[in-house]
Amino acid sequence: MEKLRTVLDLHLKHHNALGYGLVTLLTAGGERIFSTVVFQCPCNATWNLSYGLVFLLVPALALFLLGYVVSARTWRLLTGCCAPGARGCCSSGLRGTLVFAQLSGAAALAPLTWVAVALLGGSFYECAASGSTALAQRLCSGRDPACAVQLPLVPCQQARVPDVQDLLKDLKAQSQVLGWILIAAVIIFLLIFTSVTRCLSPVSFLQLKFWKIYLEQEQQILKAQATEHATELAKENIKSFFECSHPKEYHTPSVKDWQQISSLYTFNPKDQYYSILHKYVNRREKSQSIRSAEGDVVIPVLGFVDSPGINSHAEI
Numbered sequence: 439m440e441k442l443r444t445v446l447d448l449h450l451k452h453h454n455a456l457g458y459g460l461v462t463l464l465t466a467g468g469e470r471i472f473s474t475v476v477f478q479c480p481c482n483a484t485w486n487l488s489y490g491l492v493f494l495l496v497p498a499l500a501l502f503l504l505g506y507v508v509s510a511r512t513w514r515l516l517t518g519c520c521a522p523g524a525r526g527c528c529s530s531g532l533r534g535t536l537v538f539a540q541l542s543g544a545a546a547l548a549p550l551t552w553v554a555v556a557l558l559g560g561s562f563y564e565c566a567a568s569g570s571t572a573l574a575q576r577l578c579s580g581r582d583p584a585c586a587v588q589l590p591l592v593p594c595q596q597a598r599v600p601d602v603q604d605l606l607k608d609l610k611a612q613s614q615v616l617g618w619i620l621i622a623a624v625i626i627f628l629l630i631f632t633s634v635t636r637c638l639s640p641v642s643f644l645q646l647k648f649w650k651i652y653l654e655q656e657q658q659i660l661k662a663q664a665t666e667h668a669t670e671l672a673k674e675n676i677k678s679f680f681e682c683s684h685p686k687e688y689h690t691p692s693v694k695d696w697q698q699i700s701s702l703y704t705f706n707p708k709d710q711y712y713s714i715l716h717k718y719v720n721r722r723e724k725s726q727s728i729r730s731a732e733g734d735v736v737i738p739v740l741g742f743v744d745s746p747g748i749n750s751h752a753e754i
Contacts, residue, residue, distance in 0.1 A: 462547070462548075462551050465501065465548045465551040465552050465555070466551060466555045468497075469497075469552050469555045469556050469559070470555070470559070472493065472497070473493075473556065473559050473561045473562065477493055477561055477562065477565075479561070479564070479565035479568075479593040479594060480565075481565075481568075481590055481591050481592075481593055482569075482590055483569055483587075483590040484569075485569065486565050486566060486568050486569025486590050487566050487567075487569035487570050488569075489565060489566070489569075490562045490563065490564070490565035490566025490567070490569065491562075491566045493562045493565075494553065494556050494557075494562040494563065494566065495553075497549075498549035498550075498552045498553050499549065501548040501549040501552055502545050502546060502548070503545075504548070505541075505544060505545025505546070505547070505548055505549075506545050509541060509544060509745075510744070510745060511537075511540075511541060511702075511741075511744045514700055514702060514744055515537060517700065518697065536736045536738065537702060537736060540738060540741045543631075550620065550624055553617075553620060554617050554620045554621050554624070555617075556617075557613045557614065557616050557617030557620065558613070558617040558618070560609070560613040561593075562613075563610075563613035563616070564592070564593045564606065564609040564610060564613060565593045567612070567613075568589050568590050568591075568592050568593055568609065569590050571586075574586045574589050577589065577605055577608065578602075581601055581602065582599045582602060584599055584602070585599065585601070585602045585605075588602040589602060589605065592606045593606065593609075635738045635739040636739060638737075638738075638739070639737070639740075640705060640737060641710070641740075646739070649712055649740075649743075650742065652712045652713070653712065653713060653742070653743065656712075656713055656715065656716075660715070667688075667690070671688050671690070674686055674688065695718075698714075698718050699714050699718050700714075701714060702714070702736070702744050703717075703740065703744050704734035704735060705734070705735055705736070705737045705740055706734050706735075712743075713743055714743075714744075
């Protein structure tokens, strides 16, 4: 039991890192399966380039779009945005650009992993590059006159000229070099981005730690209270239905209240609230909107505030 509690505590403390690690492993594993089981280069001058690029880039695009779909922050931003009577666009200007950039950065993890692993494997790049006319001219410079014609056959080990077949090693080397360059570029970008956002953070390191603990507790309690309230309301309605009686009055938040606590969090140095719910219950007037106020800004380092939903993920 003690070991189970230790594992649970580890998950709660590092669930983001564990989640990103799991996504990376699943993406890398999926790419390996695709390259060995599904992918079959046609070894044809007409199809090699398009076939290789489709396997290299289309799954990456699908994973990128899926990253938006599974993000609770995306649906927090979009849900109800186009409903009749909604006030304008959900987010605009600099604030909308910052939120979109943060969503895109998080969604880019899986596709970049796919492309990097695919380049290190080399199969997709070898097929695509062997069908490129421009690359064939550079690779075949000073070689056998039949090199450009034989190059599309190289990935299938069918080139009749040994000198041309040896180009497979060059294509694999190019692919792996590009893969390592991509990995290094992503790591450098993440390091710079994290350093800059932490440097510009309006709160200290320990307060950020406290903030994340608060959000975990708030979401757990919110889920428990919502479950309890929904269960009691459902029981009362069902009881009234079967007994043909009027149900007892239950007080639930209004549509406007739900909309307010579902909006994106903005930081205001005058009133440091730890979540949109915290901000809502401390508003000065019952009729006061909390969606925007003077001094409210979107802080990249505080993007985690909007990430969890009641179940810590988006449900479709």
